[in-house]
Amino acid sequence: MGITVGFDLDMTLIDARPGMAAAMNALGVESGLPLDGEAFAANLGPPLDDILRGFEAPEERIPGLVDRFRAMYPEVVVPSTVALPGAVESLRAVHAAGGRTLVVTGKYGPNAQLHVDALGLEVDEVVGELWSTQKAEALLAHDARVYVGDHAGDIRGALAAGAIAVGVTTGPCDRTLLLSEGAEVVFESLTEFPDWFEKTFATVG
Template structure:
């Protein structure tokens, strides 16, 4: 099945960027300040769910979660952004969409102002950024912008793509395995975004892209 290249959506963490060193440091600082046993290593190895969900997983008192989320967001710009790198093929994938006349959309569960800092710091050519959406909630932005495909590393990304009627394209650069992404509804799973430009060119030419 070929696609007409229009709007293509991308997740951010562990799809376009690797923020793990900074995430470990930021969660460590939050743990030190708050006195709660927040596991930065676990957090960074399982990026995907919203921060409030993560904090509940650490058995943080519910009444403290809003202030901890706010403080993490304050820590984030100085601690995380400078430690973050682009994943292989990220910039080239955005360029490939534009090269075929399409537009790029980043839809992320990350707090949007902090997501925008990454886009700026890494000089990503992104047409539209939407933050604070997770799993099937991402379908609202994908549908609004007419995304024909959505690329992500997490099972929730595949669920969001399918809910929007977009091609669900998994990349095995995050916490989820190829098998998990396929089970969540991925149409195609790539090893990384380094394979995306070729997949896109083949899909725009009438092929589905690499086999699962």
């Protein structure tokens, strides 16, 4: 039996930036707050409530803003989202080796699942609303041996779970930063993952 490999979602498996920017800008107009969709989309990863605090949204309004963003998400974000190069092939490579695939994301779980379903991604389990070292909870629970992500927080989560940390530079963090956080290997995109995975775990059965 193969191993379980975990993947981050935004900017690791999928590119949701156009929809995320549009949703945040729409929320800003609706709420009368100075929310910057483009800045948000360029730095995907941290939890939505932390992002809203960064935009100086009043603390008492944050729960309602989060709920509203999540409500508009299926119609605004999901339809415009695409799979990143190599995503489908990377998931397929894990399954071809008899393994399981796991998405662990800071995104709201039901909306993360909508992306997986809409794009037909071969994911066995989706766990949402975990960020940085919190991701270790799900990685340990599913005995994930590898975790792949685009953000420094993803690398921290992998290491906290004792998993091999694999970075991709498709998100906001460059190779130098991901390596400095402890990534064992960093790829320009997931197109490089299947070959690495096959060579690294060829003897795992």
